[in-house]
Amino acid sequence: MTHVLVTGGAGFIGSHACKVLAQSGYVPVTVDNLSTGWEDAVKFGPFEKADLQDRGRLDKIFARYQPEAILHFAAFSQVGESMTDPGLYWRNNVMGSLTLIEACVAAGCKNFVFSSTCATYGEQDGVALTEQSPQAPINAYGASKRAIEDILENFEASHGLQHVIFRYFNVAGADPDAEVGEFHQPETHLIPLVLDAIDGKRDALTIYGTDYDTPDGTCIRDYVHVMDLVDAHILGLKWLQDGKGSAAFNLGTGSGFSVREVIDNSAVITNREVPIVEGARRPGDCTKLVSGSGAARDKLGWTPTRSTMKAMVSDAWRWHQNGHYDK
Numbered sequence: 472m473t474h475v476l477v478t479g480g481a482g483f484i485g486s487h488a489c490k491v492l493a494q495s496g497y498v499p500v501t502v503d504n505l506s507t508g509w510e511d512a513v514k515f516g517p518f519e520k521a522d523l524q525d526r527g528r529l530d531k532i533f534a535r536y537q538p539e540a541i542l543h544f545a546a547f548s549q550v551g552e553s554m555t556d557p558g559l560y561w562r563n564n565v566m567g568s569l570t571l572i573e574a575c576v577a578a579g580c581k582n583f584v585f586s587s588t589c590a591t592y593g594e595q596d597g598v599a600l601t602e603q604s605p606q607a608p609i610n611a612y613g614a615s616k617r618a619i620e621d622i623l624e625n626f627e628a629s630h631g632l633q634h635v636i637f638r639y640f641n642v643a644g645a646d647p648d649a650e651v652g653e654f655h656q657p658e659t660h661l662i663p664l665v666l667d668a669i670d671g672k673r674d675a676l677t678i679y680g681t682d683y684d685t686p687d688g689t690c691i692r693d694y695v696h697v698m699d700l701v702d703a704h705i706l707g708l709k710w711l712q713d714g715k716g717s718a719a720f721n722l723g724t725g726s727g728f729s730v731r732e733v734i735d736n737s738a739v740i741t742n743r744e745v746p747i748v749e750g751a752r753r754p755g756d757c758t759k760l761v762s763g764s765g766a767a768r769d770k771l772g773w774t775p776t777r778s779t780m781k782a783m784v785s786d787a788w789r790w791h792q793n794g795h796y797d798k
């Protein structure tokens with residue numbers, strides 16, 4: 472049995488990755504401190520409750536499972552919070568990742584798949600982003616992820632750590648079977664908040680800024696379905712197992728949706744009204760983040776099949792109505 476360590480396996484993307492890893496014949500071992508994740512979401516393999524800054528625990532976990540690879544999802548990921556508490560992001564994301572990378576190298580594990588972000592690119596004047604675009608993050612979240620990319624490069628040079636870096640655009644949707652889904656407390660992401668507003672779990676959705684330099688004045692993002700995203704991770708894992716070497720790929724579809732377009736689509740797809748309030752800009756938000764790269768499709772063979780607004784909102788809505796975690 473091939474074991475793969477999944478840090479953040481109790482979280483949104485990590486739990487979906489565990490499901491697909493198990494379906495693909497791997498044993499996903501969730502490593503999560505449950506600071507934002509849910510034990511209920513760990514359904515597809517063993518669970519090790521551990522903090523990534525606890526090197527002693529990590530060494531024991533590596534010795535126990537002798538994993539073939541790491542899929543490293545665990546991180547704090549809220550742009551707004553990273554602007555008010557940057558230390559949290561540098562400590563948790565960077566120190567945790569460094570400790571994990573050192574433990575990984577010490578255990579002789581050579582394959583590392585890392586969740587990075589399009590927030591590492593920063594403001595680029597509305598151009599579509601490729602892997603070669605300059606990385607100039609404008610928030611501490613993006614900066615922390617950029618730093619981890621640098622650490623991985625250093626550890627490849629010194630220890631031969633092969634890595635695939637995925638720079639995510641906006642991850643949305645949920646497992647179509649609603650076995651796992653997106654459940655943050657507090658929730659900060661656009662689509663789940665729109666669904667909360669639709670069914671009265673909150674009074675209204677606040678639009679963060681209506682004066683951006685975009686056709687309708689709201690920020691534009693590139694949304695990708697979580698199931699498509701985790702498919703790319705399986706391909707990234709195989710890429711490393713096949714010895715194809717380190718690489719970085721954007722994971723986005725190349726289609727941009729404004730905040731207003733997401734709201735309008737959600738109203739149509741759910742056939743419900745979305746109460747909205749127009750608010751101030753959220754510090755740290757870029758005007759537009761859209762992928763301009765086909766590298767994941769061309770080189771990895773990635774074929775996103777569910778990343779339409781219709782599938783993403785419908786799957787999120789099904790989960791929203793039926794699924795939740797209790798602990």
Ligand code: UDP
Binds near residue numbers: 659691
């Ligand atoms: N957004 C918004 N209202 C909200 C939450 C998000 O207008 O209550 C906007 C946010 O400013 C950004 C987009 O929706 O332009 C996506 O934000 P999200 O937090 O989902 O993801 P991020 O782009 O920060 O990774």
